[in-house]
Amino acid sequence: xIRGASRHERGQVALYAVLxxxxxxxxxxxxxxxxxxxxxxSRVRAQLDMAALTATQALDFAALARGxxxxxxxxxxxxxxxEYLARNLATIGNLPTSPAAIASSAEVAVLAAGERDPITGVxxxxxxxxxxxVVPTRVPLLNLVGIGPVVNLxxxxxxxxxx
Amino acid sequence: MTxxxxxxxxxxGLATVEAVLVVPLVLVPILLAxxxxxxxxxxxxxxxxxxxxxxxxAAVVGGDSASVRQxxxxxxxxxxxxxxxxxxxxxxxxxxxGEPIRVRxxxxxxxxxxxxxxxxxxxxxxxVTRSEVTR
Numbered sequence: 014x015i016r017g018a019s020r021h022e023r024g025q026v027a028l029y030a031v032l033x034x035x036x037x038x039x040x041x042x043x044x045x046x047x048x049x050x051x052x053x054x055s056r057v058r059a060q061l062d063m064a065a066l067t068a069t070q071a072l073d074f075a076a077l078a079r080g081x082x083x084x085x086x087x088x089x090x091x092x093x094x095x096e097y098l099a100r101n102l103a104t105i106g107n108l109p110t111s112p113a114a115i116a117s118s119a120e121v122a123v124l125a126a127g128e129r130d131p132i133t134g135v136x137x138x139x140x141x142x143x144x145x146x147v148v149p150t151r152v153p154l155l156n157l158v159g160i161g162p163v164v165n166l167x168x169x170x171x172x173x174x175x176x
Numbered sequence: 177m178t179x180x181x182x183x184x185x186x187x188x189g190l191a192t193v194e195a196v197l198v199v200p201l202v203l204v205p206i207l208l209a210x211x212x213x214x215x216x217x218x219x220x221x222x223x224x225x226x227x228x229x230x231x232x233x234a235a236v237v238g239g240d241s242a243s244v245r246q247x248x249x250x251x252x253x254x255x256x257x258x259x260x261x262x263x264x265x266x267x268x269x270x271x272x273x274g275e276p277i278r279v280r281x282x283x284x285x286x287x288x289x290x291x292x293x294x295x296x297x298x299x300x301x302x303x304v305t306r307s308e309v310t311r
Contacts, residue, residue: 025191025194026191026194026195026198027194027198029198030194030198030202033202033203034202037202037203037206038206041206041209041210044210044213045213048213048214048217049217052217052220052221055221055224056224056301059224059225059228059303060303062228063228063231063232063303063304063305066232066305067235067305067306070274070306070308093306097276097304097305097306100276100304101303101304103304104280104302104303104304
């Protein structure tokens with residue numbers, strides 16, 4: 014009986030290891046992929062916030078000088094939001110689409126106090142710039158092995174002008 | 177004692193020996209790889225946050241200044257990273273109203289996985305902002 018069991022166990026751990034190894038590698042690949050994509054999302058969100066914040070510099074200074082409440086120059090705020098989104102996206106490198114193309118197709122909302130933000134859904138109390146962009150990102154590990162599928166990350170950012 | 181009995185006795189504990197070899201050589205490196213990746217990703221997030229905070233400060237003061245570097249150092253320290261390990265680049269040093277300012281934070285990390293290897297992993301965070309200072 015004991016003899017049989019001992020013979021039966023020959024190489025069992027090695028067999029488990031061989032079977033488990035691909036599964037563990039798959040789990041590792043999944044962890045790396047999800048982690049890297051979430052990292053990319055976090056970075057793009059910070060870039061959108063930065064672009065929105067930069068766009069709030071487009072204050073109507075003439076109106077401010079007349080003593081009117083702060084308001085944004087819509088065309089200038091829109092231009093700044095897209096320009097600085099593109100500048101910040103360009104720091105990523107290896108994007109499948111050009112930063113300028115992503116920025117030009119982004120949804121930019123320049124809002125006056127009391128308007129509803131179509132991106133965040135809230136009624137803003139002060140002039141606000143919100144941006145929503147679809148950023149194509151290469152799936153990191155699969156890109157390494159040459160498959161290179163692209164995931165579209167939809168991210169939004171918002172900033173308010175306070176004086 | 178027959179030869180067969182001798183052979184059986186020699187196989188006793190074989191599973192244990194295999195486990196002793198397989199666990200440290202295969203399982204532990206894979207688990208440690210997950211931990212090492214998590215640590216690298218954490219560092220990257222902290223470096224990103226430091227660069228973003230530095231860029232905001234650079235926009236407020238209109239370029240490079242001690243306050244920009246202090247802001248970045250504080251963010252890195254809060255994230256558990258020694259600020260002296262980081263390289264900070266702020267360009268241009270002096271920017272007038274509306275000029276873009278680039279702030280970059282770089283850090284050289286090491287990814288060490290036992291039985292697998294040791295790699296240098298350069299991490300960086302970079303943001304472009306616009307000067308708010310009229311000169």
